[in-house]
């Protein structure tokens with residue numbers, strides 16, 4: 001895997017939704033309530049599940065083994081009320097606007113159920129397109145998801161597409177496998193806890209979206225230095 005700054009410059013930025021745009025704290029707080037545990041307990045158990053290579057479903061089963069959580073989804077949705085402006089990380093709107101102002105295409109594409117698509121579009125973010133796994137008929141980490149995203153983009157050279165995600169397993173690795181460039185956003189439970197396998201580097205590794213516009217402009221302008229040891233990015237003066 002080559003580092004950022006070499007090869008084609010990204011002209012399209014495709015962003016994951018959960019923990020890249022949307023802070024999922026409220027989603028899990030409502031789940032904790034429905035499952036009868038505190039938000040802190042569910043968060044701790046979720047973290048342990050992630051470290052074990054499992055998912056939120058395992059955490060739900062652990063804290064409430066006798067609850068059929070899938071049957072509570074309608075109740076969860078009623079209490080959660082869908083994505084709201086307050087769920088967006090504060091760096092999202094300014095970063096997306098600045099990336100577009102720099103002349104790049106910005107697309108949102110994450111694993112989301114159908115009901116989230118309209119909620120996402122209703123937020124009226126400064127983007128060129130919004131598409132979810134439900135509409136694409138494939139979910140991450142399946143290669144079919146990334147192939148469907150590329151088809152939706154008009155089949156550009158995948159190396160000109162930067163995928164921005166928080167999860168190593170669902171975002172970073174399959175996007176690299178699809179030939180895309182990758183920005184790993186290390187926030188939220190997965191972003192904090194997962195590690196890249198030995199020998200794998202993300203083109204960019206950031207704690208949020210705040211620096212992304214400047215880094216993309218630097219990349220385009222050839223002022224990109226990927227010499228940092230952790231695979232993160234630095235911009236030369």
Ligand SMILES: [Mg+2]
Pocket residue numbers: 016017018019020165166167
């Ligand atoms: Mg995510």
